Amino acid sequence: MDYIHKLKRLLPRGLHPHLGAVRRRLRSLPARTRRQKEQLLENTGLQPQERELLRQVKSEISPGDGMYVGDGAHYFKVGLSAIRCIEEALDAAPLPFVKQVLDLPCGHGRVLRFLNRRFPEAKFTASDLDRKGVDFCARHFCAEPVYSDPNPDRFSLGRRFDLIWCGSLVTHLNDRGIRSLLAFFARHLKPDGLLIFTTHGERVIQLMQNQEFEYGIAAESVAPIIEAYRKEGFGFADYPGASAYGVSLTSPEWIRRAAAVSGLGEVYFRAHGWDDHQDVYGFTLVEAV
């Protein structure tokens, strides 16, 4: 996209914001994302069933998807990696059937596109605060759209699910937010349902310390949240200018204790299982809520 930088130098400043939108549109052109998916299909590292699933998955990526920065192979690999963890969690806690699936936060369907092919008989609910993401999921992945509420305590979907996937939301919440979210999931899980969610653990600390990944919090917040994590199993810093939304670090012990309060018991854990990055947990209800 070097031509965008060249163009930027030629155009008046007032037009620069529009260039970002143009860049997002160009990098998510359907022909481009289709080619990126085809390139990943040629990857010899995929298992036969993963290749088959990927083959079936839609390749449209929304220009508004903040999780896509132009590398389609990585985008689709992250979806496949989520499915790999979900399969492992299902092996650990088999479900009699998967009829109702919730993806919250669905974003623009990075994982949902795989889920709806993996469970073709199931009904899907896609929920997020990002309304454009929810609308995109409804249009492209046959999901029932539900706009979420920033406060899970006052949010209800009015039904329970066999499978709940929550990719990278605990990772952004403070102590109170995580506890509310876990309670929300417990209220929305069928008695023999499975909740799978991801968190930031040791691998993220490593990436932060080596400055290998930009997490978007102020540089001076990094050491304190790691210190708090080491002391209490939990660290959190807001994004600059945000309130109760930023980056959390959570140890497995802290997560297990917080989940137990909502009647949830662990059935699966894979350290940095999602894309060799976020920790992945599977929980089921041990007490009716």
Ligand SMILES: C[S@@+](CC[C@H](N)C(=O)[O-])C[C@H]1O[C@@H](n2cnc3c(N)ncnc32)[C@H](O)[C@@H]1O
């Ligand atoms: C890192 S993104 C992950 C999106 C998606 N799971 C994926 O993997 O592409 C975090 C998402 O959480 C959403 N979010 C934040 N607070 C939320 C809430 N209370 N309810 C639902 N979604 C929320 C944001 O809008 C954003 O789309």
